Amino acid sequence: MSSNGAIVMEYCQNKRRCRKLAEEEEERLKVALHKAEKMQEKFLLYSKHSIYASAHAIHRMQERAIHPSEVHGVIECGFPIDFAYIPHPYFVDKGYIFTFCGEGDYGQSLHVICSLPPLSPGSQRWILTVRTVYDPSLYPEEWNEDFTRRVCFCYARPEQYDETSDYEL
Ligand SMILES: [Zn+2]
Numbered sequence: 001m002s003s004n005g006a007i008v009m010e011y012c013q014n015k016r017r018c019r020k021l022a023e024e025e026e027e028r029l030k031v032a033l034h035k036a037e038k039m040q041e042k043f044l045l046y047s048k049h050s051i052y053a054s055a056h057a058i059h060r061m062q063e064r065a066i067h068p069s070e071v072h073g074v075i076e077c078g079f080p081i082d083f084a085y086i087p088h089p090y091f092v093d094k095g096y097i098f099t100f101c102g103e104g105d106y107g108q109s110l111h112v113i114c115s116l117p118p119l120s121p122g123s124q125r126w127i128l129t130v131r132t133v134y135d136p137s138l139y140p141e142e143w144n145e146d147f148t149r150r151v152c153f154c155y156a157r158p159e160q161y162d163e164t165s166d167y168e169l
Pocket of ligand 1: 018152153154
């Protein structure tokens with residue numbers, strides 16, 4: 001109850017469960033993020049690397065007024081906060097899924113979720129595809145203070161990703 005007697009709904013529906021999930025994530029990320037940083041560096045140094053975006057990501061960027069140069073900035077100068085090798089529930093292709101954390105032009109936090117298929121021998125280009133972009137400060141209850149770790153998993157759900165890599169960023 002708040003001071004005026006109104007019932008205040010707590011955002012987190014199960015604090016114990018979310019705290020436990022956050023601890024488990026922290027253990028997993030210790031190993032995963034080390035690998036992610038190496039992959040990020042390898043991708044950026046690869047001479048023929050390109051950054052594409054799905055139609056969904058382009059739509060979200062337009063809706064959220066996020067410029068392609070800001071997305072490039074997060075991928076190139078930001079750091080990974082999540083990393084997994086798929087088969088992934090939301091993607092058909094096998095590969096790596098990254099979430100990069102960085103800053104936009106106005107100093108706002110940005111999260112950029114990308115997929116990266118492994119570089120196959122003899123392939124000429126290595127393409128990272130942006131799947132979605134958002135400002136995590138719009139969901140403050142879900143993140144820690146610097147938006148690098150999820151603290152509430154109650155409403156964590158995938159956006160409607162699509163599998164296309166239609167647009168070069
Ligand atoms: Zn929660």
